[in-house]
Amino acid sequence: MxxxxxxxxxxxxxxxxxxxxxxxxxxxxxxxxxxxxxxxxxxxxxxxxxxxxxxxxxxxxxxxxxxxxxxxxxxxxxxxxxxxxxxxxxxxxxxxxxxxxxxxxxxxxxxxxxxxxxxxxxxxxxxxxxxxxxxxxxxxxxxxxxxxxxxxxxxxxxxxxxxxxxxxxxxxxxxxxxxxxxxxxxxxxxxxxxxxxxxxxxxxxxxxxxxxxxxxxxxxxxxxxxxxxxxxxxxxxxxxxxxxxxxxxxxxxxxxxxxxxxxxxxxxxxxxxxxxxxxAKDGEGATKLIEISVAGAMSDEEARMIGKQIAGSNLVKTAVYGADANWGRIIGAIGQSPSSINPKTVDIYLGEMAMLKGSTPVDFDEDEAREYLLNDKVEIFVDLHLGDGKGMAWGCDLSYDYVKINASYRT
Amino acid sequence: MxxxxxxxxxxxxxxxxxxxxxxxxxxxxxxxxxxxxxxxxxxxxxxxxxxxxxxxxxxxxxxxxxxxxxxxxxxxxxxxxxxxxxxxxxxxxxxxxxxxxxxxxxxxxxxxxxxxxxxxxxxxxxxxxxxxxxxxxxxxxxxxxxxxxxxxxxxxxxxxxxxxxxxxxxxxxxxxxxxxxxxxxxxxxxxxxxxxxxxxxxxxxxxxxxxxxxxxxxxxxxxxxxxxxxxxxxxxxxxxxxxxxxxxxxxxxxxxxxxxxxxxxxxxxxxxxxxxxxxAKDGEGATKLIEISVAGAMSDEEARMIGKQIAGSNLVKTAVYGADANWGRIIGAIGQSPSSINPKTVDIYLGEMAMLKGSTPVDFDEDEAREYLLNDKVEIFVDLHLGDGKGMAWGCDLSYDYVKINASYRT
Structure with missing residues (x-):
């Protein structure tokens, strides 16, 4: 990492x-x-x-x-x-x-x-x-x-x-x-x-x-x-x-x-x-850089895999584009990883804001979260509380312009 | 299959x-x-x-x-x-x-x-x-x-x-x-x-x-x-x-x-x-069904994997949305599959139209291809010429509306 x-x-x-x-x-x-x-x-x-x-x-x-x-x-x-x-x-x-x-x-x-x-x-x-x-x-x-x-x-x-x-x-x-x-x-x-x-x-x-x-x-x-x-x-x-x-x-x-x-x-x-x-920041149609940090995985490699799974999720990417703090999309992405996960011990942070602790929803200020998601760079932090593995991944949001660019790439 | x-x-x-x-x-x-x-x-x-x-x-x-x-x-x-x-x-x-x-x-x-x-x-x-x-x-x-x-x-x-x-x-x-x-x-x-x-x-x-x-x-x-x-x-x-x-x-x-x-x-x-x-046809924001048939794979399982890789490619999906016969996107998707591939023997058809034979580009009528891609259902056929494995997969195109729906799913 x-x-x-x-x-x-x-x-x-x-x-x-x-x-x-x-x-x-x-x-x-x-x-x-x-x-x-x-x-x-x-x-x-x-x-x-x-x-x-x-x-x-x-x-x-x-x-x-x-x-x-x-x-x-x-x-x-x-x-x-x-x-x-x-x-x-x-x-x-x-x-x-x-x-x-x-x-x-x-x-x-x-x-x-x-x-x-x-x-x-x-x-x-x-x-x-x-x-x-x-x-x-x-x-x-x-x-x-x-x-x-x-x-x-x-x-x-x-x-x-x-x-x-x-x-x-x-x-x-x-x-x-x-x-x-x-x-x-x-x-x-x-x-x-x-x-x-x-x-x-x-x-x-x-x-x-x-x-x-x-x-x-x-x-x-x-x-x-x-x-x-x-x-x-x-x-x-x-x-x-x-x-x-x-x-x-x-x-x-x-x-x-x-x-x-x-x-x-x-x-x-x-x-x-x-x-x-x-x-990553200049991905096609991207309006912001998404940086994922994963800790507590069974290995660095698994942490990187999970990070990349989150960074690659269309649903995470569109939610970030829309400044919608829909952390369920992050859970969706983590959940489908072949890596080891304890479904009861996951924490998710958006910037400094806790969204999920011990796999249980935390009350957060929607306006503050929306404000944060309007930044050029959005950081997502996930702690799996399983082991010492750490890793990072980078991606971008998915916007109308991605579709526009690629609907007619050759023309 | x-x-x-x-x-x-x-x-x-x-x-x-x-x-x-x-x-x-x-x-x-x-x-x-x-x-x-x-x-x-x-x-x-x-x-x-x-x-x-x-x-x-x-x-x-x-x-x-x-x-x-x-x-x-x-x-x-x-x-x-x-x-x-x-x-x-x-x-x-x-x-x-x-x-x-x-x-x-x-x-x-x-x-x-x-x-x-x-x-x-x-x-x-x-x-x-x-x-x-x-x-x-x-x-x-x-x-x-x-x-x-x-x-x-x-x-x-x-x-x-x-x-x-x-x-x-x-x-x-x-x-x-x-x-x-x-x-x-x-x-x-x-x-x-x-x-x-x-x-x-x-x-x-x-x-x-x-x-x-x-x-x-x-x-x-x-x-x-x-x-x-x-x-x-x-x-x-x-x-x-x-x-x-x-x-x-x-x-x-x-x-x-x-x-x-x-x-x-x-x-x-x-x-x-x-x-x-x-x-698949009613995927979020979808305007058409994409049906992938893969033949000539090493096994049915590999054929299904490759089919799903193509159906899942954002670049294939946006190209189909834009009615752009960009078969390079299909090659991109096949190329990253962990399945066995002979990079010199791949055929790709869009409907009845050959795009690639023996991994070599075939001249095709762009207007006819564009016309075909405007249908409700688009069929992509891939023959790997490796074995007897066959499989199918289904997906949909990726449109502006997918982004719109998911940028504010919760609201």
Missing amino acids: YQATTDKQLIKNIPDGGILTPKGFQCGGVHAGLRYTKLDLGMIVSEELASCAAVYTTSHFQAAPLVVTQESIAKEQLLQAIVVNSACANACTGEQGYQDALKMRSLAAEKIGVPEHHVAVASTGVIGEFMQMEKIQNGIGKLSVGKAIEDAKDFQTAILTTDTVMKSCCYSAEIDGVTVSMGGAAKGSGMIHPNMATMLGFLTTDAKVSSEHLTAALKEVTNTTFNQITVDGDTSTNDMVLVMANGTAGNQPLDPTHPDWTVFMELLKESCASLAKQI | YQATTDKQLIKNIPDGGILTPKGFQCGGVHAGLRYTKLDLGMIVSEELASCAAVYTTSHFQAAPLVVTQESIAKEQLLQAIVVNSACANACTGEQGYQDALKMRSLAAEKIGVPEHHVAVASTGVIGEFMQMEKIQNGIGKLSVGKAIEDAKDFQTAILTTDTVMKSCCYSAEIDGVTVSMGGAAKGSGMIHPNMATMLGFLTTDAKVSSEHLTAALKEVTNTTFNQITVDGDTSTNDMVLVMANGTAGNQPLDPTHPDWTVFMELLKESCASLAKQI
Whole structure:
């Protein structure tokens, strides 16, 4: 579970930072024409060959770019660039889609003069349409990368689909007496559920850490951050979170025996949690972020499952949208969890307000509850009083706009 | 899976029939005042002590009436009546709720002069509110049961919550040379998902069959009918399907060795499938029924799981609402199933139109697809080309009205 520890105190938030804050990275975005006007093709380049780690969708239908990225990383576990497009997911496109993803990789590799297998590829957009490769080729041709704030914004914009805001984060910490930074950019915003949803997350860091240790760290952190958000219970074919670590900060190589390993883990957790929450908050049609904390479960894993069940309930989501303190919806969601529950010992809080204690209704002020539910962020706390397991999950409310957006997604 | 067999030909639909068509049953409904104006309390009475079978919600938080009903049935496996209220679920109401359900049972038993344990109790409505027992008492006092069509309609109305239409069915068949009938009444319409959702289903039959065999039959049939519908993925605390078989038809006792056992099973299947589909079609805010058929799965169970995953996908549901033939949403839903899938061999049809064959997009006429999606009933067919498993599931589209209804359910 993502929890504050003493190491968290050592992590500094850099509000204006992003993927270009860590040393030795450049990026950019262009309008390749896959979409009407918005930037739709972007690239991040590391000046040095970088360690890397990635996690992918659990969908049976992994899109072609994910296959190609896995092939790239399998070869040397090193990357120098990632090229991304929005508008077209290049998923369910068979052999042609695979060839298109390979071509996109080789065009990007040629552009910056590195071997193909040092380039990763990501796509997001409509499933089942073929890539317009001429536009991709022209786009990569005119794409330029740089180190200005505008370059970061161009990349952040190029990866968005129905997102309404750019998502970025930046944190730093002292490791071995030097400043190590980590920056991130992400896109949401529908089809967001377990184990990587339609989301892409890209993290850059100047930390020195091997791909092996970075991969283990990313997997651990993903379970309590990206995998704990849900917008609509649907999982995409294209999800990917990718970290590049170029080692330019000057720290000693990080591994679990390094005295500052836990500080590095916190840096990664803060970064992933920040992007995950930004994605949940900007869920399609969402008007607010819902944060669920579960305590007293039989295990952390069960607590996370229950949290996600609540965050994913359409009835909870619509009640929050309508500012209706209908905690029966929360009971409905908890009740159907396969996790252990004692139906007589459950407490439910909405913010600071108790709704249910020992599974018995508590009188509360309806007006106060309604007022609370009008906030941008709504916190639900559940204590099962069974064990020591704790976990968190994040979601958003379900509004008319979610229906509107998805009733005509392709048009 | 619910599938047509030769026995199905022997089953006759009685369009105007219902729970009073089988011999020896009476019912009624009154306005007890739990809701503003709508009838909210109903009862079905069998003239003879009846065999019975019931299935219940899998929620950890089984509501008090379910506990009491299980106690009733446990004693002799015989019932003479079921009393039901809408508006208040009597769930999460602790010891007081349990006492209230006992009291409701004893009031009903007293009213018709039978032992308490021959009465079952069901409730549906808001979770976490206490029963207004004075109103229940007055309501039971003035409730009268009869055999007229109006009596059946009163009962069917009394059990509804946000449902927009009454749900009933009636089928008959010849068994041992006599006519055996089965009638049903049900309510939906939100919080409908696996293993009994906010739904109540009541079936009456004049067949002679023991509670033991009826229970086994109901469990089997429920898995392919009621448990295969989904409105919003949420499971209620109060779901129950209950059958009473009073044996007045005059057939020989039915059991799996009886030559017409399969005919009786079809009768039960037709009845349960009819009610299940009516519930799905009248899902909160729904404008159409979505029927999913899955073939070529590794097992019937996996086929059903995949069907339900598709039927439950918010993105599929909103696309159908918007008449957008976005089959990528179906791929998204299939892709996240824990079932076995070969990502290269999937076919998807919308009605008769192929969208995907061998996991490769097929050109189709967008206008024709849009036209098809404007129908009241939309059929999606998926062939996985892996094994012989088949299954069906039913759901509904997700509209603005679902959000509207649930944003202020309690008010």
